[in-house]
Amino acid sequence: QVQLQESGPGLVKPSETLSLTCAVSGYSISSGYYWGWIRQPPGKGLEWIGSIYHSGSTYYNPSLKSRVTISVDTSKNQFSLKLSSVTAADTAVYYCARVGLKNAFDIWGQGTMVTVSS
Amino acid sequence: EIVLTQSPGTLSLSPGERATLSCRASQSVSSSYLAWYQQKPGQAPRLLIYGASSRATGIPDRFSGSGSGTDFTLTISRLEPEDFAVYYCQQYGSSPRVTFGQGTKLEIK
Numbered sequence: 001q002v003q004l005q006e007s008g009p010g011l012v013k014p015s016e017t018l019s020l021t022c023a024v025s026g027y028s029i030s031s032g033y034y035w036g037w038i039r040q041p042p043g044k045g046l047e048w049i050g051s052i053y054h055s056g057s058t059y060y061n062p063s064l065k066s067r068v069t070i071s072v073d074t075s076k077n078q079f080s081l082k083l084s085s086v087t088a089a090d091t092a093v094y095y096c097a098r099v100g101l102k103n104a105f106d107i108w109g110q111g112t113m114v115t116v117s118s
Numbered sequence: 119e120i121v122l123t124q125s126p127g128t129l130s131l132s133p134g135e136r137a138t139l140s141c142r143a144s145q146s147v148s149s150s151y152l153a154w155y156q157q158k159p160g161q162a163p164r165l166l167i168y169g170a171s172s173r174a175t176g177i178p179d180r181f182s183g184s185g186s187g188t189d190f191t192l193t194i195s196r197l198e199p200e201d202f203a204v205y206y207c208q209q210y211g212s213s214p215r216v217t218f219g220q221g222t223k224l225e226i227k
Contacts, residue, residue, distance in 0.1 A: 095163075
């Protein structure tokens, strides 16, 4: 079955760039679907960051757009998130997910905690 | 920007009871693009309902979704112990393309 797995540093310094990768198994990204990133600060709700198609077409949350880049590497069957100029407010669990029917996130990774601290 | 407001913030019920969770949008949402998720502590969200009323794969039929326009409802007909969790609604549409509600915590009374 389709599985997603996030990876990346768990600790990032303020003003630096957060970089995460989502490896997809059980499905070829090149075959279709959009893929997305969602985050959840400790004890808070879900915030959509952005989504990407296998062709590289992207759409981002306007509140984060100036700092976000999402890219896809079909040869490695993975997609990535870069968030620049991070602050403590960017501390969160970061999830990757597949955008399925009716633009609902139908398959999620387990999430990875990223803390922004010096 | 479409804002989703979920109510109540916390719902206290007993196993076997019926749960009704509300999601109200600040602007009309296409019924095709309203989803519901369940999240348990330490776990990723799980898709329950998409398209306002379609159950996702493997979701028990005690979960049902309804609504249109600006008012949507998730109903759990008979609560099981494993249903106590936080529930989020989510819409896809105008900018920002995707928004989530703030969540409803369903706790055991």
